[in-house]
Amino acid sequence: MISFFQDNKELIEEVASEEKTLSIYKLIMDGGLGGQIIIAILFVLLAVALYIYFERFFAIKSASKIDENFMNQIKEYVSNGKLESADALCKSKNTPTARLIGKGVSRIGKPLDDITKAIETAGKLEVYQLEKNVSVLATISGVAPMIGFLGTVIGMIIAIHEIANAGGQIDIKLLSDGLYTAMTTTVAGLIVGIIAYITYNHLVVRTDKVVYQMEAKSVEFLDLLNEPV
Secondary structure (H helix, E strand, O other), rough: HHHHHHHHHHHHHHHHHHOOOOOOOHHHHHHHHHHHHHHHHHHHHHHHHHHHHHHHHHHHHHOOOOOOOOHHHHHHHOOOHHHHHHHHHHHOOOOOHHHHHHHHHHHOOOOOOHHHHHHHHHHHHHHHHHOHHHHHHHHHHHHHHHHHHHHHHHHHHHHHHHHOOOOOOOOOOHHHHHHHHHHHHHHHHHHHHHHHHHHHHHHHHHHHHHHHHHHHHHHHHHHHHHHHH
């Protein structure tokens, strides 16, 4: 037995080497045209998901930045009647919070209800801008696994078709294309879905923090207007 393994050592090492070189690319190519098309669709969805995530991530990160002395300066300007200075300060800060406060400053002199409604309307527009295209991530997180499962069904159909054409002579090589299609598309669909789901929830959390910041500063500004002169 020992001599057998020694004599066939090179053959065993060659087989092991071939097994180790099995790549994802080869699996996709062996899956047939149907599997390749589905993998291509999933790759496009992954690219779209990553683009939206990073574009929104940096946009939300930029929106969350605010000078700690911003509200103190606003209070000082409003208390001293320097509304033009307060408006100029708001315009110099390219953040949702500054735009909300700027909207309120521009309405000073009108009834408090009008100022509140103006800030609320501006706030809805700012939230809409923050959440732009984020819903696409949620869609991809749900659609990608379904597309992957579609590939599974296609792969099983291919495998059954090969069995039927083989006249009952089952050969694993005949089933390989269908099985490769079924497995690779399922895995790819789940990977894309998981990535999209995680990135979507991360953006939602960061957006909620910015919205909370906007609400807190807006309330602080309205409280300033309610202070007795």
